[in-house]
Amino acid sequence: MADTKSKVKETKAKVTDQKPRIGVFVCHCGTNIAGVVDVKAIIEYAKTVPNVVHAEDYQYVCSTPGQKKITDAIKEKNLTGTVVAACSPRLHEPTFRRATKEGGLNPFRFEMANIREQGTWVHMHDPAGATEKAKDAIRIAVAKASLLEDLTPKSVAVEHAAMVVGAGIAGMQAALDLANAGIKTYLVEKLPSIGGRMSQLDKTFPTLDCSQCILTPKMVDVGRAENIELLTYHEVDAVEGFIGNFDVTLRKKANGVLSMAEAEAKGISGGGCNGCGDCEPVCPVIKPNPFEMGMKPRKAIYIYHPQVVPLLYTIDFDSCIKCGLCVTACGEKKAIDLEMKDELRKVKVGTVVLALGYDMFPVENKREWGYKQFDNVVNSLELERLICASGPTAGHLIRPSDGQTPKRVAFVLCAGSRDNTGIGKPYCSRFCCMYSLKHAHQIIEKIPGVIPYIFYMDIRSFGKMYEEFYYRIQDEGAKFIRGRVANILEDPVTKNLHVYAEDTMLNRPIDLEVDMVVLAAAVQPAADTDRTRKLFGVSCSQDGWLLEAHPKLNPCGTTTAGVFVAGVCQGPKDIPDTVAQAEGAASAASIPIHIGKVELEPYFAQCIEEKCAGCGMCVNLCPYSALSLVDKEGGGKVMQVTEAKCKGCGTCGGFCPGGAIWMQHFATPQVIAQIDAFLLGGAK
């Protein structure tokens, strides 16, 4: 990438060789701007600002005729730079840069003055003040535009590979789409099997498809897909680089078992784990199986359930006592290595999809509902396992306290959701209403005479065929009680539960004795989400879910170019929405890869060689490792920038004691001119 290393530049004393001629264009934005400020006064003012040779206003400068005004003025008035006073650069900076370019100027000769978001919107009740602020903003922008220089974006090649982190239904779908689009895809999963939460569910609403039945074919497809490299029991350890060239360090956690391929590579021909399970019965260590929500045992050497992909045993080294019995049982296959250690591996990818999933909110924190205090209060994921044919009770719903079949079951909705106390979550978890309806249906189907009581605040059945499903469940006999549960007490003798709430429709408090309570607990970001998102430089919203680039217009993108999000990690959503977002994220992630190169904004640091003392202090300051110290012709050292790595943050530029670093587009003279324009009021 020699061409992306900056040639050490000549002194940039002269920024422009021509006398600046700036054009100012003030946008009305309908009434968004013009309804507050005095546009005419602003235009008259702009004409008096030094270097301004042209000023006009227009209703929508971003429209085609609006842009034409810019291109025409550049040609007619022989402008050297343009200023548009309008909205924030977020949306329309590219539009106006394009117009500036069409007028024959370098697109980086454009500067935007934000008089809407930072002007008329926040000061809509102070038109005079907003008008003055707009004038300031224009004067400052003109000062900078007068000193702007021609810049050329660099383009870098994009690695023809992608990574998907998390192999629940979102990650699996994204990986399948990417792979089917011809892209080599690394699918990274921290657990020993793919499948995620969906593989723990019994049925799915509103169609009542068996979850495993629709999921396993996809799991098998993922396992077989030629373009997918399945990296289960792996974690992301470190990330370097940028869109097109992410260098991701993965930790292959020691699972103590060689796959057949790994065995082959080690010269154990015909060996490796074939999933026969001979090891499992001999293992003396018994632990709760987290896949079964701890309601079924597993050994220290285990698979979660019979349908795991890949079918490969894993040793839990935290509980393994290294007795070696499994090694003997495995015999000639020689699959087990009790001394296995974690391994690190680096892969290079062009784009990344994060599909990190969710955990249940620890609903025991809401003490009033008695979870983990009373035997017969369970959360809804536990209920899924208790009604699932492959679960610990073979699908027979029983009360944990005595194994009896419950006849009256209360469902507590919003258990920790829509809660502003600081203990629960302020948001709606979005799928609990619907799965609780499904649970009601399932127990009615399985247990004759059972009555499900659903305590709710609102039933949010917004999806396709969801309201119809609600109708059906009420028709089947579920009793809906509109009231949030105040507290639950246990009868110490019968272990029955008293649910206290208000039936707000009857305007009466209610004391309902039931056999079992199911808490539809809120969901929260999966445990590792925060660490992982930070590695990829992705922001989160205040509730911890990953922040999309735009909630409406860019729901799969993030603030980091080349990193996309899918599924519940971006915010609670049901399976259809998750799959839809995963397909969107995969499509978005495939675009840079198919184009093959990405353009980088040319906001790189540049070294002014004759000012650089070669002290190298900037090298360690750079958060993106973009700087290095190299030998200078004729002896000594000089700093060198790897432009593709530089994000233009300005840390080095602000620091350099010798003023030897030139931040393109944010150069010291440009910034000083802006400050002067503000403080000195643009006095000539």
Added chain:
Amino acid sequence: MAKAKGYSDPKMEEKLKDRYYYREYSNPDFTKKVHDLARTVNHMCFQCGTCTGSCPSAPRSSYRIRLFMRRNVMGLEDESLTDPDLWLCTTCYCCTDRCPRDIAPTDVIMAMRNIAYQRGIVPVNFLKTVQAIYQSGHGVPNNDVNRAVRVRLGLAKDPPTTHSYPEFLPGIRQIIDHWHVKEKADKIVAEAEKHG
């Protein structure tokens, strides 16, 4: 505003009276006033019923804290202040503990009681308490039954309060008089007794 039906029989008029809710009944200033007095977001109630479900008074009376919260959201001042159930809250704070909107309904009730008092709308039995405090320094003064129990338990027959130190009574009366509490209470009680 509610329309009179014009039945000649007053019983009939009452029975069939206009029960529509009209916008005029709502006083947004009331919501704001309670908010400022109670220092809690009384306008944020979403009617989940956790409060009533937690309330020890609700299963024993017609008092519904959720209904008062609803009246707060809608600014129904008169309806709130004239409902005698306003005085059935035990101020146990169970509802405040559990409200998912983090509202303090108890403080809303107390604020409304203060406003009701200012407007002279207080059940007479509550004001008798004022008179009792004025007389004895106690809302519930000691009595012979209690005294006997205390003696049996090896305690002094009167507790170490104004019962034992009556010299502090004038101070207490001074505080009550400063705020014209007794005066106002006497007036409301007299008024109520006059109207039977």
